[in-house]
Amino acid sequence: MIRERVASFGSWKSPITADIIVKQSIRLREIVLDGEDTYWIEGRPSEGGRNVIVRMSPDGKRNDLISSSFNARTRVHEYGGGSFTVKDRVLYFSNFEDQRLYRKLPGKNPEPITPKGDLRYADGVIDDRRKRLICVREDHRSEVSEPVNTLVSISFDGENEGKVLVSGNDFYSSPRQSPDGKHLTWLTWNHPNMPWDGTELWLGEVRKDGSIGNHKKVAGGIIESIFQPEWSPDGTLYFISDQSGYWNLYRLRDGESEHIVEMDAEFGVPQWGFGLSTYGFISKYQVICTYSEEGIWHLAMLDLKKERLESVEVPYSDITFLKVGDGRVVFRGGSPTELTSIVRLDIEPRQIEVLKRSSEVSIDSGYLSIPEEVGFPTEDGLKAHGFYYTPRNKDYISPDGELPPLIVISHGGPTSSTSSTLSLSIQYWTSRGFAVFDVNYGGSTGYGRAYRGRLKGRWGVVDVEDCVNGARYLIESGKVDKDRLIIRGGSAGGYTTLSALTIQSLFRAGASYYGVSDLEALARETHKFESRYLDGLIGPYPEEREIYRERSPINFTERLSSPVIFFQGLEDKVVSPSQAELMVDALRKKGIPVAYITFAHEQHGFRCAENIKRSLEAELYFYSRVFGFELADKVEPVEIENL
Numbered sequence: 270m271i272r273e274r275v276a277s278f279g280s281w282k283s284p285i286t287a288d289i290i291v292k293q294s295i296r297l298r299e300i301v302l303d304g305e306d307t308y309w310i311e312g313r314p315s316e317g318g319r320n321v322i323v324r325m326s327p328d329g330k331r332n333d334l335i336s337s338s339f340n341a342r343t344r345v346h347e348y349g350g351g352s353f354t355v356k357d358r359v360l361y362f363s364n365f366e367d368q369r370l371y372r373k374l375p376g377k378n379p380e381p382i383t384p385k386g387d388l389r390y391a392d393g394v395i396d397d398r399r400k401r402l403i404c405v406r407e408d409h410r411s412e413v414s415e416p417v418n419t420l421v422s423i424s425f426d427g428e429n430e431g432k433v434l435v436s437g438n439d440f441y442s443s444p445r446q447s448p449d450g451k452h453l454t455w456l457t458w459n460h461p462n463m464p465w466d467g468t469e470l471w472l473g474e475v476r477k478d479g480s481i482g483n484h485k486k487v488a489g490g491i492i493e494s495i496f497q498p499e500w501s502p503d504g505t506l507y508f509i510s511d512q513s514g515y516w517n518l519y520r521l522r523d524g525e526s527e528h529i530v531e532m533d534a535e536f537g538v539p540q541w542g543f544g545l546s547t548y549g550f551i552s553k554y555q556v557i558c559t560y561s562e563e564g565i566w567h568l569a570m571l572d573l574k575k576e577r578l579e580s581v582e583v584p585y586s587d588i589t590f591l592k593v594g595d596g597r598v599v600f601r602g603g604s605p606t607e608l609t610s611i612v613r614l615d616i617e618p619r620q621i622e623v624l625k626r627s628s629e630v631s632i633d634s635g636y637l638s639i640p641e642e643v644g645f646p647t648e649d650g651l652k653a654h655g656f657y658y659t660p661r662n663k664d665y666i667s668p669d670g671e672l673p674p675l676i677v678i679s680h681g682g683p684t685s686s687t688s689s690t691l692s693l694s695i696q697y698w699t700s701r702g703f704a705v706f707d708v709n710y711g712g713s714t715g716y717g718r719a720y721r722g723r724l725k726g727r728w729g730v731v732d733v734e735d736c737v738n739g740a741r742y743l744i745e746s747g748k749v750d751k752d753r754l755i756i757r758g759g760s761a762g763g764y765t766t767l768s769a770l771t772i773q774s775l776f777r778a779g780a781s782y783y784g785v786s787d788l789e790a791l792a793r794e795t796h797k798f799e800s801r802y803l804d805g806l807i808g809p810y811p812e813e814r815e816i817y818r819e820r821s822p823i824n825f826t827e828r829l830s831s832p833v834i835f836f837q838g839l840e841d842k843v844v845s846p847s848q849a850e851l852m853v854d855a856l857r858k859k860g861i862p863v864a865y866i867t868f869a870h871e872q873h874g875f876r877c878a879e880n881i882k883r884s885l886e887a888e889l890y891f892y893s894r895v896f897g898f899e900l901a902d903k904v905e906p907v908e909i910e911n912l
Contacts, residue, residue: 273663273666274664274665275666276665278660278671278672278702278703279702280898280899282664282701284633284732285700287880290881291314291878291881292314292878294693294816297310297312297609298350298880299351299353300592300599304358307325307661308324308334308356309323312539314524314878315878317876317878320340320352320365322334329627335362336378338366340365341362341364345405345543346391346407346543350392350543350544351392351404351543356863359372359374360372360373367840367904369384370402382427383429387408390404392402392545396450397572397909398450399422399450403420404421404423405419405420406430406433413744413859416692416797418439419436420444420455422437432479435481439458439797442540443456443497443498444864445499446475447504448504451474453475454470455471455498455500456468456470456471457469457471461801461805462801462805463802465539466712467490467491468494468495470487471484473485482514487526488521493510493511494537496516496540496545497545497548501550501846502550505520508521509537509548513535514719515532515717518536518558530561531724535771538589541684545617548589549559549591555570555573556570557616560598563644563715565586565642566714568585568600578752584604586603586605586690586801587604587688588600599611600612603688603690608690608693609628609762615741630693635664637696637698638660638661639756640656640736642739645733646738646742648735651711653738653739655710656689656706656709658705658747660704661699667702673750674703674753674754675750676703676757678705678706678707678758678762679708679766679769681758682760682761683710683758683806685713685714685761686714704748706740708739709738715856725806729765729807729820732768733769736756737769739798740756740775755778755892756770757779758780758781760873760897761785766780766781767781767785767822767833767852770833772825773830774831777831777832778896780888782884783844783849783850783874784835785844786849788822789810790845791848792817796842823848825851826856829899832862832909833846833856833861833862834864834888834909836867837867838871839867839868839869840869840871840874841873842872849865853863861911862895862911863909863911864895868883889904894909
């Protein structure tokens with residue numbers, strides 16, 4: 270019998286290494302069904318983050334459909350999604366390097382169907398009757414105005430930039446053609462709204478020449494968010510709306526929105542990317558769907574005749590990219606004990622098969638920390654949420670009386686959420702002796718529109734308060750060391766991290782991944798999709814310039830007293846590298862320990878294996894120096910100024 274070793278938190282040796290996380294892991298997303306074939310995208314850090322379209326045939330064989338010279342990723346809205354579609358094994362996809370659309374016939378090399386130029390395409394659907402693709406186009410050719418978004422049709426033959434079908438608004442998504450090909454529906458919205466604030470659902474007739482006529486708004490508005498319009502097999506238009514306070518399922522009946530099942534649960538998600546899906550039709554009377562309650566996702570069958578929802582038991586608590594077809598349901602699923610996988614569920618008989626795991630690595634359960642959903646009190650008598658992970662490593666115990674350091678994670682977005690799905694990046698920390706609190710602060714999705722609305726005009730306040738109050742709750746519960754508190758986050762989470770370190774003295778160290786430090790610079794420099802996002806989170810700019818200044822950490826570096834490490838991609842178009850550099854320079858001049866690590870070819874979010882590995886190990890090294898504990902493994906040192 271092997272006895273546990275006594276060692277301080279943070280210094281435990283773990284089998285969950287950075288190499289395992291990046292070299293044996295892939296990112297799974299964007300599922301498409303075509304007949305009996307199943308397609309998905311694999312983001313492979315080992316190939317520089319390249320996105321590869323994979324097909325699985327009915328016999329279980331998998332093969333890559335694009336060669337190493339292609340990367341299936343669109344930059345529409347910068348966040349992309351909806352980068353490919355398939356019909357009768359003919360593949361259409363957006364290539365990252367040139368942003369052109371390509372068509373690939375079986376056994377042939379991909380051929381471009383759009384010309385060279387600063388045009389981007391996403392969210393395509395195939396109009397087989399007219400031999401064309403209908404999709405969103407984002408036109409960047411003007412040097413004096415923001416990009417122009419439209420719905421266009423692209424002919425299968427030759428190269429053409431697209432014929433405009435619908436235009437005039439700032440944004441479009443989700444073009445969907447009726448089963449008989451006679452109608453097209455789509456979503457649209459305008460500045461300053463984001464799609465989770467308010468969108469409109471439009472319906473138009475497809476004329477003989479392929480143009481769209483008699484179009485009209487049928488649902489939605491500036492304070493109602495519509496998500497995922499879909500046609501049932503009998504030609505009824507369904508969609509998800511949050512008019513009840515939660516994203517619930519509706520249909521269009523005699524020109525009016527009809528609420529199908531009213532629940533205090535979220536059947537939709539924020540449209541940060543294209544191609545998202547939470548429900549689909551088994552038949553004209555049956556829908557299979559997924560919904561979230563208190564941050565946990567469930568699968569269910571909806572009988573449209575009886576308007577009754579029946580739970581479908583599956584071992585997954587995070588279910589996304591759900592697609593239905595050919596007697597099966599395919600989705601990306603994960604749970605606290607299962608890494609994300611592409612999962613197939615046969616309808617009759619109900620059988621589950623894992624088609625592809627994001628990692629084939631096998632981790633002994635003795636090294637895995639299972640999250641606990643925690644609701645905790647926060648400002649104004651309200652409750653906030655998060656997932657708490659205790660340190661876990663079967664080989665170690667801590668010295669008597671020692672409490673673990675706590676890492677508070679602030680997710681990005683900020684209109685997004687974290688989940689309880691097994692994350693090796695979180696287990697990297699817990700298996701070394703850190704406690705982790707992954708916070709769904711006010712403004713997060715998954716808890717209804719009111720919870721989402723807590724951040725309206727209060728970004729940099731509510732999110733910070735909730736992260737601070739979450740840490741205090743764990744301190745008062747006797748679970749963590751009050752003198753070794755860390756906050757970390759990426760993008761918007763990086764902003765919350767820097768704001769918390771500026772406003773509060775609770776946290777003793779921080780890590781900012783491509784985080785915002787100057788809200789004014791963000792308002793001036795960011796891309797079109799988010800260019801008016803801050804109107805709702807802060808206030809209109811420049812009218813509310815003083816609020817922007819008051820909530821920008823860069824303006825209050827004199828309040829900082831805690832060490833910070835910064836990570837930044839130098840090709841980031843969402844948060845400029847100058848945001849990190851200004852902060853680093855201020856900390857450097859003040860004499861506070863600071864480290865700054867840049868990656869030349871990374872954008873907003875790191876995709877290359879070597880860079881993900883470097884950032885994880887560098888962050889661990891940084892904490893070991895700040896808090897004075899020995900590392901179990903040798904990692905590449907980090908230059909820390911002022912230490």
